[in-house]
Every structure is written in structure tokens, then in C-alpha cells.
Amino acid sequence: MSLGLILFLGVTSAGVVLSLATRRSAPALRAIATVGLICCALAALLVQPGEQLRVGEARLVATPYLRLWLASASLSFLVLHLLGLASAWQRNVPPAMFSGLATMAVALALTDHGSALLAAASGALLALGTTIVLPAPVAELRVAADALRATAASAALAVLGASWAVAGGPRPEPVIVLAAYLLVVAALVQRMGSIPLHLPEVRIVRSAPMSGVPLLVAWLPAAFAVVAVSWHQFAVVPLQPDLGAARQITLLIGAGTLVLAGVAALLQEDLANLVGYSIVQDGALVLLALAQSDPAGATAIRAWLLIFALVKTATAGLVLAIGALEGTRRVPDLVGWARRTPSLAIALAAIVVATYGWPGALPFQVRADLIGLSLPGPAGTLVLLCSLLPAIAFIRALWIGVRGTDRWRVLPPVAVPERPRLPASGFREEYEDRPAIVRERLARVGRVVLREIRWLPIAWGANRAPATALLGLLLALLPLALVVGLADLRGAAAGSPPIAAGR
């Protein structure tokens, strides 16, 4: 039986249809998106590992990794959607989120790699609808067109490469494997925005509305990369091909991107650009996984890609919240932001910890393993250090937020009235008739809670800053929960991908 997977696909499909049908009515679309994403998160939890669904000659196979991926994605999209409602909401995002969830589920569950790659690309093509808000200058339209070019080209290259390796039978010619490997690497360089093809990725982060960015540049490319890495693990590595120079080129692009994007991130003054270069840098770890044939590398990158997608969503959410609350995303202009919204400062700290970890933690270990397996020796240490450079840029943004003059400091201090004290006799009575007092206090608390709940919609309409800050914090805590081990990500990533079941 495969009820969980069918239910998830049904809920996401219904979400796409309903959100497109109600696109002209903002209140209805908001309600459908909120309820739909809650249903998606619940349906993802109902997916049982081992479920199978036959589609022609291939199958959709549910794995623990798929379940964790879908649950994390649904929850993350839900919080991002609520954050968008509190700050800057865009009506094209909910349909793209639902279609992205559906295509990710299919891509990560399919046993046929060519079709899985096409499914991931389809989601990315549909998500392009989130890139532009009118009125848009011609440069932003051009950036969206470049994203369309890049997505289609990478999908075509990957499908061709993945088919080529299969075409040669059980023992294809080395030159065929080499050509297939190079095509898939080229597709990944394009899809993950590695240097020298990084500009479309960085520009889309800068120009597109932040609420749609994570889907477009983190989740769907990460799902694409998971399929490509599984293809490499099960179609290329068992053949033990001599990839020679092709592997060196992959390594060079991956290591070069880690170093150069790290340096570029340090030089950015706009938070969106900083996010863009950190996405480019962290995405390059996929190339390092493809440059070595150790199964540990494939497991490590599968674990990393889920953390990558969650962390980048949290970072985009943080930039969205800071932009909405401070009115700017330029780091030098953000003096005192962390003092005005401490929850967002905690969120930034959580993001840095979840991205880079600490020695022994999953993110740090994955980064060190992937770099160490591909580049042993001092070169590897240098690349590892450079891969941590964006952390300095994030800490600098935090430091600017903590120090300096607060823009509200010029206001005179507010006089706080002294708290009234109970007379001694009253205290004694209270002590003697404790149950009655407790009942009365509980009733008072209940009245306060009811009053606050009644005031919640009014407070939401009057001032959304607290909700924005809290949702930004919640979004940052999701990857941290995964890093500290609230779910068994290591075990899920170590399991066999569906492609292995299809072979």
C-alpha cells in the first residue's frame, strides 16, 4: 500500500489547483495556502518508508530520507508563507510551493533517474513564476529569462548524460561514461550556480521577492542534486571508470567556487548578495561529492543537501524580516538592528551554527569529510577555511546590529510607575484560603488569555513586527533542530535511494 505518498501528492495537487483558482482573491488564497501547507506537513508525516507506487515500468518508492525531506520542506514553506503574510506576501508563491513539493516528492521517489531529473526541472520551471513582481525593470525580466535558460539547459544536459551511461549496457565504453559524467557535471555547475556560471543565481536572489527565492535556488536545485548524486553513486561508481582529467576539472570548479564565492561573500554590503554568494558556495560541495567515488561522500552530501535547503530558507526568511522591519538590506545601514529585534539576532546566530556547525556536528563533519576526501593535505585545509568565510560576513552583520547608537536612544526614558504592593494582612488571607485564590488566579489568567486571543487579529492588523521577528526565529530554529539531532538525518541519508531499488 502507498496511501501516504498518494495522499501527499493528492494534497499538493489540490493545493496547486485551488491556489491557481483563487489567485485573484487574496484572502481566499492566503487561507488555502495556510491550510494546504499544514495538510502537506501532516501528509508528509503519514508517508511510510517502504511504500511503493507503480508507474509503468518504474516505481515511486518512499524512503526515510524522502519522508524527512517532505516534512522539513512543508514545515519550512508553511513558516515562510506565514512570514510572508506578516511582511511581504506574493500571490505567485503558494502555487509554486505546492507544485515544488509535488515535483520534489516525485523526483526523490522515482526509481528512474532520467524522469526524476525531469520532474525536479519541471518544479523549477513552474517556480519561475515567483521571480517577478510588477512593475519590473527590464534587467529583472532579463534575469528571469536567464533563469529559464539555465533551468532548461541543465535539465537537458542531465537527462542526456544520465541516459548515455545507461545506453552502453551493463559495461559501457569508458569514453561513454566519461561523456555522461561530464554532461551531468555541466548540468550541476549550471543548476547549483557554481563559478563561472554563478551570476544568474546571484542575480535572481537579489532581484526576486525573498519569499520565493528558497524554492527556486535552494530546494529544487538540491532535489536535482540528490538525484544526480544518486545516479553517480549507482550508475558511474560501480563501473570504476578512469575519469582522470574530468574528475580534476570537477574538483577544480568545486574547490574554486568554495574559495572565490567565500571571498566574494565577504565583500558584499547587501544582505541579499551575501545570501546569494553563500548559496553559490555551499552548492559547490555537490561537485566535490561527484569528484570522488567513496560511498561516504554520497551519504554526506545527501545529509548536507537537506540542511542546505533548510538553512538557505531560514537565511532568506531572515533577510525578508530584516528588510521589512528596517526598511533596508544594506549591512552598513543596519546599525542597531539586533538590539531592536533580538529574536532575529538569535535567528542569525542559529543560522550560522546550523550552516557551519562545530567540530563533530553534522554540518562541520560533512563539509570536512567532503573536502578531505577530495582534497587531502594543506590544500584541503585551505579550502575548508575559505568555505567558512561567509560566517565572518554574517557575524559582521550581527556585530553591526549589536553595536552602535540605537536610533531610538535619543528618546527620553519612559517613567515606569512603581508596582503596587499587597498589604501584609491581605497576604495572610491569601495564604490561608489558597485553593480559592488559585481558582481565582486561574480564572484571571484565562480571562487574560481570552482577551489576548480576541485582540490577536487586531494586533496582527496594527503591528506585524513582533510576528515577523518571531517567525524569522522559528524558521531559523528548524535547521538547528535537525543539526542537533531531533530527527535521524544521518540514518535517513545513509539509506538506499529509490534509484538503487530500480536497478
Add this chain to the structure above:
Amino acid sequence: MRAPDGRAIALGAALTLLLAPVASGALPDAIALAYRIVAALLSAYLLWMAVRTTTPFVSPPRLGGTAEAAFVGVGFVLGLVLGYGSGEGSAAPLAAALATGLAALSLLVFGRDPLRVGTGAILGLLAAGLGQAWLTGTTTDLAQLALASAILAAAAATAWLTLITFRARGALDLETRGRELREIG
């Protein structure tokens, strides 16, 4: 591809999409074939709708229409020669894949408006599907389904981008100066 008229581009893309299953050698099963035809018609409708509600005037081909058409013709002939030379399976899928792939490359690299870029994206995906059919010698129902869905998604993205470009600019040309792009990032 040569046409400076968006309607001709949409019509050409529709014909290519409808004829592609025939060119891929072995015809897929009835259900998969029906899905491909429906997806092709829907994709063509999306492109047609985008042209009809905006403008049929698109930028002319940058290399010149004759030069681009010649590339495609050479690709087709080369595919036929290589296909017959290799002696493996039919040469038609390889010829169709090379011709479509070169057309896609030209449109993706030199396209200056969303309609041409999007049509290039659609043809690129189609070329990959045809290449896959030639390489594997067979075509599964799932591969047909995935390819048709990806093409439909590309057509939807193209139609949306065409509409939004026309609303923002009143024309479909996306020519930009380097400085404008550098300001973005």
C-alpha cells in the same frame, strides 16, 4: 525560428511537439502517446495565448534567419549520416535530436525576447528526450510522461514571462545594457 512573428513561432513549436513522438523511432503506448499529444496541444495553446494577448512582433533572429535555419538543416543531415553510419537503430531520432538541439541552442544563446528563449527551452527539453530515445533505443511510458510534463512546465513559464514582459514594457524585447545587470548583482 526564422519568423519575426510570434504566431509563427508558436505554430512551429506546436508542429515540432506533435511530430516529435513519430520522430523518436518506436511509438509509445496509446496512453503515453495521448498524454504527449494533449501536453503538446496545451503547450502550444499557452504559447498562442501569450502571443495573442500581447503582440506578435518579436525581435528578429540575431544571426539572421537563413543562417540559423541552415544550422538546423546541417544538424539534421549530420544526424542522418551519423545514424546510418553507426548502424544502431533508426537514424531518425538522432537526426531529429541534433536538428532540434541546434535550434534550441540558437534560440537559447541568441534569443532576445522571452518567446524565443522559452521556445528554445522547450526545444532543448525535446531534443534531450529525442536523444534519450536514440541512446537507449526504447522509450518508456514514464519517460514520455516526464518529458511531456517538463515541456508543459516550460511552456507555462514562457507564457507567463511573455505576458509579464509585455505588461512591464509594452514590448517583448529584453535587450539590456551591462550596467543595468551589474546593478542587480
